Amino acid sequence: MKIAILGFGKEGKSVFRFLKKSPRYNGADISILDKKRDERYLAHLDAFDLIVKSPGVPFTLPEVAKARASGALFTSATALFFDHAQGLIIGITGTKGKGTTATLLHKMLAACKKDTCLAGNIGLSMLDILPNLHEESITVLELSSFQLEHLLFSPRIAVVLDIFPDHLDAHASYKEYVAAKKGIVENQTKNDAVFFFEGSAEAEAIARQSKGKHLAIDPEAFRLFKARDLKMPGAHNYRNAVMAASVALYLGCDPVRVKKEAHSFKGLPYRLQRVRSVNTVSFYNDSAATNPHATAAAIMSFETPSILIAGGRDKGFPYDVLAKVAVKSHLRHVVAVGENAKILEKIFSKAGVPLTIQPLLDKAVEMAWRYCSKQQKGQEQWNIIFSPGATSFDQFENYKERGRAFNRIVKELKI
Secondary structure, three states, X not given: OEEEEEOOOHHHHHHHXXXXXXXXXXXXXXXXXXXXXXXXXXXXXXXXXXXXXXXXXXOOOHHHHXXXXXXXXXXXXHHHHXXXXXXXXXXXXXXXXXXXXXXXXXXXXXXXXXXXXXXXXXXXXXXXXXXXXXXXXXXXXXXXXXXXXXXXXXXXXXXXXXXXXXXXXXXXXXXXXXXXXXXXXXXXXXXXXXXXXXXXXXXXXXXXXOOOEEEEEOHHHOOOOOHHHOOOOOHHHHHXXXXXXXXXXXXXXXXXXXXXXXXXXXXXXXXXXEEEEEOOEEEEEOOOOOOHHHHHHHHXXXXXXXXXXXXXXXXXXXXXXXXXXXXXXXXXEEEEXXXXXXXXXXXXXXOOOOEEEOOOHHHHHHHHHHHHHHHOOOOOOEEEEEOOOOEOOOXXXXXXXXXXXXXXXXHHOOO
C-alpha cells in the first residue's frame, strides 16, 4: 500500500508516527510530500493508494482538486483520530473563540474529575493522545474549517460558535467556508447533540443539519456567573465562557466547580491578553484577531477611551463592521501598520476616527503611547489594543510570532 503524507508540519509528523506504529498500516510504503522538500510535491498524487492531507494544504489547489475528481482517496489526521479514538469526543468550531472555549471546557471537566484531553488545533496533536484514551475518556477538540472539510465523522457532542467570514484566501468563497463547518454535525446520529448560540444565524443553520438534540444557548439567560465576574474582557469572551459552562453542566459537572474555573480563567495568549499596565493605561495583545469581526469584538470590549493598533495582510474581507462599531465605541485613534493600512484609513475615516499610518510595529506602539499621554485627562483609564484584523504574513510568520513581538515591544517600552 502506497501512502502519501501531504504536508509535513506538526500534524503531518504526528501522522507519520501513527502510521509507523499502527498494525493496520504495517508494511505500507510511506512518502512525505511537502513544499519545503520539493517544489513539485503535488505532481504525482495519482500514484498513491491513500493521501493523508494536512489542514494547511487546501482542497482548492488545482492538483489536489484534480486528484479528488479522478478518484484519489484522501483522508486526514482528524479522520484517523475519529476512526480509532475511544471515549466521548466533543468538537468545537466557529470562526473565533474555539481555543478559548475548548480550553475552558477542558479545565472545567478536569476540575470535575473527568478524564479529559485537549487536542486538535490547540493542545496536543490528536493522534499522539490515542494510546491514552479509554471508554471513559473525554476528548475536547478545537476543529477548524480545514479539519472539518469532507470529514466523514462527527463528534458525539458538537459546539458551533459564531461564524463570520474568514480564511477566504484558502476557501473558494464564504459559502464554501460555512459548508466546510457543517462537517461537525453532518454525521451525527439521534443520540448525539449540538450546542449553538440562539440567534446566531449561521450557527443555527449548521445545527439544523444534525440528527441529534439541538441545544440553543442564550447568554443573556445564563445565571451561573456574569460577565463582570470574569478575568477575560469582552462580551465575546463571556459568550465563550457561557458555552463552555453549558456543555460542562450538560455532562453532569458540579456547578460550583464550573463557576470557579470560569472565574479564575485568564484567557489564552494573544487573545485580548493584558500585557502591561502603567498607571491608568493598559496594553492588550489580541494578535490572534486575524479578521475584522474579531477586531470589532475587541474594540467593543472596553468602555473607556481606547487606541487601536491594527493592520497586516488583507485576506479579501469586508471591513465595514469596523466602521460600524467605531461609531458607537470609545475608540479615539487608530494606528495602522502593514499592507492594508490604506484600506483601514478609508474605513475609519467613514466613522470619523483619526488614523495614523506607521509601517513598523515598534514605532506604532510608541506612537500610540505618545498619543495616549497627550490626550489622557487626570486618572482617566485608557487602553492600547493591538488587534490586527488581518493576517501577519506581510511581516511575521504567524500570529504567534507577531504576538510575541508586540509583548516584547510593550515590555521594553520606556515610559
